[in-house]
Amino acid sequence: MNIRLPLNPQSTTAYSNNMSFSGSTTEFDLGITCDMHVHVRDGAMCDLITPTIKDGGVSVAYIMPNLQPPITTIERVVAYKAKLEKLAPETTFLMSFYLHESLTPELVAEAADLGAIQGIKCYPAGVTTNSNQGVDPNDFSKFYPIFKVMEKKNLVLNLHGEKPPVADGDITVLNAEAEFLPALKKLHQDLPNLKIVLEHCTTADACEMIQEINSDNVVASITAHHLSLIVDDWCGNPINFCKPVAKLPKDKRKLVEVALSGDKHFFFGSDSAPHPIENKGKCCGCAAGVFTSKYCIPYVAQVFQDNQGDLINFKKFVSENALTFYKPANIKSKKHCVLYKNEVQITNEISQGDIKVVPFKFGDKLDWDTKWV
Amino acid sequence: MNIRLPLNPQSTTAYSNNMSFSGSTTEFDLGITCDMHVHVRDGAMCDLITPTIKDGGVSVAYIMPNLQPPITTIERVVAYKAKLEKLAPETTFLMSFYLHESLTPELVAEAADLGAIQGIKCYPAGVTTNSNQGVDPNDFSKFYPIFKVMEKKNLVLNLHGEKPPVADGDITVLNAEAEFLPALKKLHQDLPNLKIVLEHCTTADACEMIQEINSDNVVASITAHHLSLIVDDWCGNPINFCKPVAKLPKDKRKLVEVALSGDKHFFFGSDSAPHPIENKGKCCGCAAGVFTSKYCIPYVAQVFQDNQGDLINFKKFVSENALTFYKPANIKSKKHCVLYKNEVQITNEISQGDIKVVPFKFGDKLDWDTKWV
Numbered sequence: 139m140n141i142r143l144p145l146n147p148q149s150t151t152a153y154s155n156n157m158s159f160s161g162s163t164t165e166f167d168l169g170i171t172c173d174m175h176v177h178v179r180d181g182a183m184c185d186l187i188t189p190t191i192k193d194g195g196v197s198v199a200y201i202m203p204n205l206q207p208p209i210t211t212i213e214r215v216v217a218y219k220a221k222l223e224k225l226a227p228e229t230t231f232l233m234s235f236y237l238h239e240s241l242t243p244e245l246v247a248e249a250a251d252l253g254a255i256q257g258i259k260c261y262p263a264g265v266t267t268n269s270n271q272g273v274d275p276n277d278f279s280k281f282y283p284i285f286k287v288m289e290k291k292n293l294v295l296n297l298h299g300e301k302p303p304v305a306d307g308d309i310t311v312l313n314a315e316a317e318f319l320p321a322l323k324k325l326h327q328d329l330p331n332l333k334i335v336l337e338h339c340t341t342a343d344a345c346e347m348i349q350e351i352n353s354d355n356v357v358a359s360i361t362a363h364h365l366s367l368i369v370d371d372w373c374g375n376p377i378n379f380c381k382p383v384a385k386l387p388k389d390k391r392k393l394v395e396v397a398l399s400g401d402k403h404f405f406f407g408s409d410s411a412p413h414p415i416e417n418k419g420k421c422c423g424c425a426a427g428v429f430t431s432k433y434c435i436p437y438v439a440q441v442f443q444d445n446q447g448d449l450i451n452f453k454k455f456v457s458e459n460a461l462t463f464y465k466p467a468n469i470k471s472k473k474h475c476v477l478y479k480n481e482v483q484i485t486n487e488i489s490q491g492d493i494k495v496v497p498f499k500f501g502d503k504l505d506w507d508t509k510w511v
Numbered sequence: 512m513n514i515r516l517p518l519n520p521q522s523t524t525a526y527s528n529n530m531s532f533s534g535s536t537t538e539f540d541l542g543i544t545c546d547m548h549v550h551v552r553d554g555a556m557c558d559l560i561t562p563t564i565k566d567g568g569v570s571v572a573y574i575m576p577n578l579q580p581p582i583t584t585i586e587r588v589v590a591y592k593a594k595l596e597k598l599a600p601e602t603t604f605l606m607s608f609y610l611h612e613s614l615t616p617e618l619v620a621e622a623a624d625l626g627a628i629q630g631i632k633c634y635p636a637g638v639t640t641n642s643n644q645g646v647d648p649n650d651f652s653k654f655y656p657i658f659k660v661m662e663k664k665n666l667v668l669n670l671h672g673e674k675p676p677v678a679d680g681d682i683t684v685l686n687a688e689a690e691f692l693p694a695l696k697k698l699h700q701d702l703p704n705l706k707i708v709l710e711h712c713t714t715a716d717a718c719e720m721i722q723e724i725n726s727d728n729v730v731a732s733i734t735a736h737h738l739s740l741i742v743d744d745w746c747g748n749p750i751n752f753c754k755p756v757a758k759l760p761k762d763k764r765k766l767v768e769v770a771l772s773g774d775k776h777f778f779f780g781s782d783s784a785p786h787p788i789e790n791k792g793k794c795c796g797c798a799a800g801v802f803t804s805k806y807c808i809p810y811v812a813q814v815f816q817d818n819q820g821d822l823i824n825f826k827k828f829v830s831e832n833a834l835t836f837y838k839p840a841n842i843k844s845k846k847h848c849v850l851y852k853n854e855v856q857i858t859n860e861i862s863q864g865d866i867k868v869v870p871f872k873f874g875d876k877l878d879w880d881t882k883w884v
Contacts, residue, residue, distance in 0.1 A: 303743060308760050311746050312685070370676060372746075373684050373756060377794040379747050387681050419794030421750040421869060496794060 164479055167511075168453050171475040172460035173434055174200040174232075175296070175337055175359050175407030177267075177427070178222065186490040187412050187431060188225040195435030195475045195508030198230040198466055200296075200407065203259055204268040208236030212249050219254075228471040228510075232256040232464065234296060237273055239280075243287040250291035256464060257294030257335075258284070265300045265314065266381035266426055267411065275301055275321050282329070289331045294464065297322065299336045299344065300382055311383045312369075316343040323347065326356050333463070338409045340364050340382045342392035348403050349396075357463055359407025360397055360455075362437035363428045363498050365390070376424035377496060380411065398442060400451030405459035408434050412495045415487065430498045433484060437498065439477055439506040449477075473510040480507035537852055540884075541826050544848040545833035546807055547573040547605075548669070548710055548732050548780030550640075550800070551595065559863040560785050560804060561598040568808030568848045568881030571603040571839055573669075573780065576632055577641040581609030585622050592627075601844040601883075605629040605837065607669060610646055612653075616660040623664035629837060630667030630708075631657070638673045638687065639754035639799055640784065648674060648694050655701070662704045667837065670695065672709045672717065673755055684756045685742075689716040696720065699729050706836070711782040713737050713755045715765035721776050722769075730836055732780025733770055733828075735810035736801045736871050738763070749797035750869060753784065771815060773824030778832035781807050785868045788860065803871045806857060810871065812850055812879040822850075846883040853880035 173196040178188045191199045201222065203209035209218060215233045222231045235241060235249065237260040249255045260281075261272035273281065288295060299322060300314035309317055322336060332355060336344060339358040348358045367384035378384070396404045411427025418425055430437055435456060442452050482504045487494045546569040551561045564572045574595065576582035582591060588606045595604045608614060608622065610633040622628045633654075634645035646654065661668060672695060673687035682690055695709060705728065709717060712731040721731045740757035751757070769777045784800025791798055803810055808829060815825050855877045860867045 306760070310742050310759060312742055312759070369683050369685060374749065374752050374797040374799060375795045376747065376749060376797070383746060386683060386685070387679070415794060419792060421788060421792030422748045424747040424749070426747060 166449055166452070166477040168195070168435070168475045168477055169457050170197045170461060170469055171195055171435060171457050172198040172200075172464075173406060173408045173410070173431070174335070174460050174464065175202065175361070175409045176200060176431060177202045177204070177409070177411040179412060180205050182491060182493055183412060183414075183495075184221070185225060186488065186493055186495065188222050188229075190432040190488065191229050192226055192510075194431045194433050195477065196229070196431070197471060197473070197475060198232065198460070198469065200232040200256065200464070201234060203234045203236040204261065206268055208238060208268065208271055209234075210236055210238045210240050212245070212252065212254050215249065215254050223470075228473065230466060230468070230470045232466055234259045236261070236271070237281060237284075238271055241284055243283045246284050246287045246293070247291060250287070250293050253467065255293065256466070257296050258288065259296040259298070261298045262300055262302045262318075264302050265298060269298070275318060278321065278325055285329050285332050289329060292333065294333045294335055296335050296337050299339065311381070312385065315339065315341050315382050319343060319347045322356070323351065326351055326353065331355060335359055335407070335463075337407060338364065338382060340385050340393070341389045345392045345396045345404070349401070352403075357403045357405065357459070360393055360404055361407065361409045361428070362430045362434060362441070365394055365397060365438065365441040366499075376418050376420070377500075378428060378498075379418075379424055379426055380409065380428045381426040394441060394445050397438075397455050398446050398451055400454040402454070402459050402462060404455065405463065406434075406438060406456045410434065415494045415496050418496065428498050429495050432488060432497050433482065433504060435475060435477060435508050436482055436504040436506040440504050443505060476509050476511050477506055478509065479505060481505060482507050539822055539825070539850040541568070541808070541848045541850055542830050543570045543834060543842055544568055544808060544830050545571040545573075545837075546779060546781045546783070546804070547708070547833050547837065548575065548734070548782045549573060549804060550575045550577070550782070550784040552785060553578045555864060555866055556785060556787070556868075557594070558598060559861065559866055559868065561595050561602075563805040563861065564602050564807075565599055565883075567804045567806050568850065569602070569804070570844060570846070570848060571605065571833070571842065573605040573629065573837070574607065576607045576609040577634065579641055581611060581641065581644055582607075583609055583611045583613050585618070585625065585627050588622065588627050596843075601846065603839060603841070603843045605839055607632045609634070609644070610654060610657075611644060614657055616656045619657050619660045619666070620664060623660070623666050626840065628666065629839070630669050631661065632669040632671070634671045635673055635675045635691075637675050638671060642671070645671075648691060651694065651698055658702050658705050662702060665706065667706045667708055669708045669710050672712065684754070685758065688712070688714050688755050692716060692720045695729070696724065699724055699726065704728060708732055708780070708836075710780060711737065711755060713758050713766070714762045718765045718769045718777070722774070725776075730776045730778065730832070733766055733777055734780065734782045734801070735803045735807060735814070738767055738770060738811065738814040739872075749791050749793070750873075751801060751871075752791075752797055752799055753782065753801045754799040767814060767818050770811075770828050771819050771824055773827040775827070775832050775835060777828065778836065779807075779811060779829045783807065788867045788869050791869065801871050802868050805861060805870050806855065806877060808848060808850060808881050809855055809877040809879040813877050816878060849882050849884050850879055851882065852878060854878060855880050
C-alpha cells in the first residue's frame with residue numbers, strides 16, 4: 139500500500155484518517171509544515187544552523203529573538219530576517235521581538251504594521267539562555283499597554299512559562315512551569331483577545347491548564363525532545379539538558395497524548411537550540427538547549443509511530459494547528475513537505491570550521507525522512 | 512571567647528551545649544570523627560584519594576566495596592584494607608562486602624569472626640557507579656540466610672535505598688528513594704535485630720521513615736553535599752551530579768533539620784566518590800559522584816554554621832552517633848580531630864600524574880579547618 143496523498147494543505151480532513159502505515163511503505167503530504175519556536179543564533183552558528191530548518195522538513199519557522207543583545211528594534215529584526223532569508227531562501231521566517239522595557243506601544247504598532255514581526259517573546263529573567271534581560275512574571279501589568287497594542291494588531295505573545303527561582307525558595311526547575319500557570323490564566327482573563335502561546339510546555343499541569351482555558355487565543359507549543367525525554371534522560375547527560383527541563387513520565391505521557399490528539403490548542407515548536415558541543419559537555423554550567431532542527435519532522439513522526447502506531451493527526455500537529463493560529467500572510471515557498479518511510483541515521487555532529495553541534499539522539503536511527511515536492 | 516574543649520570524646524554532653532561560636536575564634540574537639548560511607552576506588556585513584564580522608568578531618572572511614580569486580584571474598588577485603596592502611600596509617604578503615612549471590616552465610620560468618628568486615632553493602636542493580644552486579648530490592652528474601660548471620664554477628668547492612676527504574680514505568684531518579692522505603696520497612700519487620708543503615712538518604716520521606724521506625728537498629732547516613740544541594744544545583748552541573756540525586760528544597764531542609772537535631776538515628780557518611788574530571792564533564796554519561804573527602808568535616812561544619820549559627824550537636828553528627836551504632840573495636844589512632852575557625856580556600860583540583868579530581872565547591876571558601884591533636 140503506497141498512498142500518495144493530495145498535495146493541497148487545505149484538504150487534510152479528507153485524508154487524515156487514512157494516515158496509517160501499518161508497516162507498509164507510505165508517503166504523507168504534510169503541506170506547509172511549521173516549527174513555531176526556533177533558535178538560529180547569530181554569526182557563524184547562524185550560518186551553519188539556518189539551512190538545517192529545511193533539512194528537517196520545516197517550511198515555516200518562528201524565530202526567537204534572544205540574541206545578545208536581544209532584538210528590540212525594527213532595524214535589527216528586519217536585518218536579521220534578511221540575513222536568514224539569504225541563508226535559506228525557501229524557508230519562511232516569522233520574526234519576533236524580545237519583551238523588554240525599551241519597547242513602546244508605538245514601536246510595537248509600527249513593527250506590526252510593517253509586517254516586521256508576528257509576535258513578542260517574553261522571557262522571565264534568568265531562566266534560560268540569554269534571558270538575563272527578561273521580565274518579572276509576577277507582574278506583567280507594566281507591559282499591558284504593549285499587550286493591548288498586540289491584541290489590536292493580532293500579534294502573538296510567546297511565553298517562556300517558568301517562574302524564576304528565589305534564594306531559599308521552593309521553586310526549582312521541576313515546578314517552575316506549574317508555578318507559572320496562574321500568571322498565564324490571569325493574563326488571559328485580563329486580556330482575553332491577546333493571542334498567547336505557552337512555549338515548549340513540559341508538564342501535564344500545563345496541558346491541563348490550556349485545555350481548561352479552552353480559548354482559541356491560548357495555545358501551547360510542544361518540542362520534539364519533550365515528547366521523548368524524562369528527567370532521567372538529562373540527569374548525567376547534558377546533551378539532553380534544556381530549559382524547561384524534561385519532567386516526569388506522567389508529564390511526557392500527557393504531552394504525547396495532546397500532540398497525538400489533534401487538539402487545535404497544541405502544535406509543534408521545536409525550541410531547537412544549538413550550542414557548540416564544548417559548551418554542552420562541561421562539568422559546570424552546561425548550556426541549556428537541545429538541537430533538533432536538522433531532523434525535526436522525522437523526530438516527531440517517530441513519536442507518533444512509537445506511541446500510536448499511525449500518523450492520524452500528525453499533520454494537525456506539525457502544520458494545520460499552527461497555521462490556523464498564526465495565519466502567516468506570506469509563505470515563501472509553496473513546496474510541500476512529504477514524509478516517507480526511509481531509515482535515517484542521525485549524524486554525530488554537524489560542523490563548519492571550529493563549530494560542532496551535536497543533534498538530539500545522535501547516532502540513533504529514525505524510520506522517517508522528508509522531501510520537498 | 513576562645514573555648515578549648517575537653518579532649519575526651521566520651522564527655523561531649525558536658526560541653527556540647529557550649530558549641531556556639533558567635534563570630535569568635537573557637538576550637539572544638541570532635542574526638543574520633545567518622546565518615547561512614549567512603550569510596551576510595553582502586554589503582555592510582557586509590558593512591559591519590561585515600562590520604563585525603565585524614566586531610567578532611569576524618570578518623571574512621573567505612574569503605575565501600577564496589578570495585579570492579581566487587582569485593583566478595585575475605586582475601587580481597589583483607590588485601591584492600593592492608594593497602595589502604597599503608598596509604599593512610601592513621602586512618603581506621605572499616606571494611607564491607609558487596610551483597611552478591613556468590614556470598615554464603617558461612618563466608619559471611621567467617622569474615623565477621625575474623626573482623627575482616629563490619630558490614631555488607633547492598634546495591635540495587637543498575638542505580639549507580641559499578642552497581643551492575645547489584646540485587647533486586649523487590650525481593651530481598653533470598654538473602655535472608657545471610658542477613659540472619661549478620662544479625663548474629665552484629666554486622667551492618669548498608670542499603671543503597673533506591674528502586675531501579677523499569678522501562679516506561681514511573682520510577683525516576685526523583686522518586687526512586689521514596690519508592691524503596693516500603694522495602695526498608697519490611698526488612699526491619701522481618702529482621703528486627705538486623706542493623707541497617709539507609710545510606711546517603713536524600714528525601715524528607717526517608718528521614719520520616721527512619722523516625723517512624725524509631726529503632727536503635729535502623730539509622731541513616733547523610734552526605735555533606737546533600738546538606739547543600741537541590742535539583743537545580745546538578746541540573747547543567749555534572750560536578751554536582753550523584754546518585755541518589757539531590758532533591759527538592761523541602762528535602763534539603765529536612766536533611767539539615769535531622770542532622771542538626773542530634774537525633775541518634777542520623778550520622779555523617781560522605782559518599783565521597785572521586786571520578787577523573789574527564790568523566791564528570793561530558794555531554795553524555797557523566798559519572799555519578801561528588802568528591803568530598805578532602806574537606807569533609809569543614810563542609811559539614813559550614814552547613815551547621817549557615818543553618819543554625821552554632822555547632823550544638825555537630826559532634827553527635829560527625830562522631831558519636833556513628834560510634835554508638837557501629838561500635839568499632841580498634842581505632843588505629845587516638846588523635847582527636849579539632850575543628851577551628853580558619854578560612855580555607857577549596858582547591859580547584861587534586862591530581863597525581865594524569866588523574867585530576869575536582870572537589871565539591873571547588874574555588875569556594877570554608878570558614879572552618881581541622882587539625883589533629
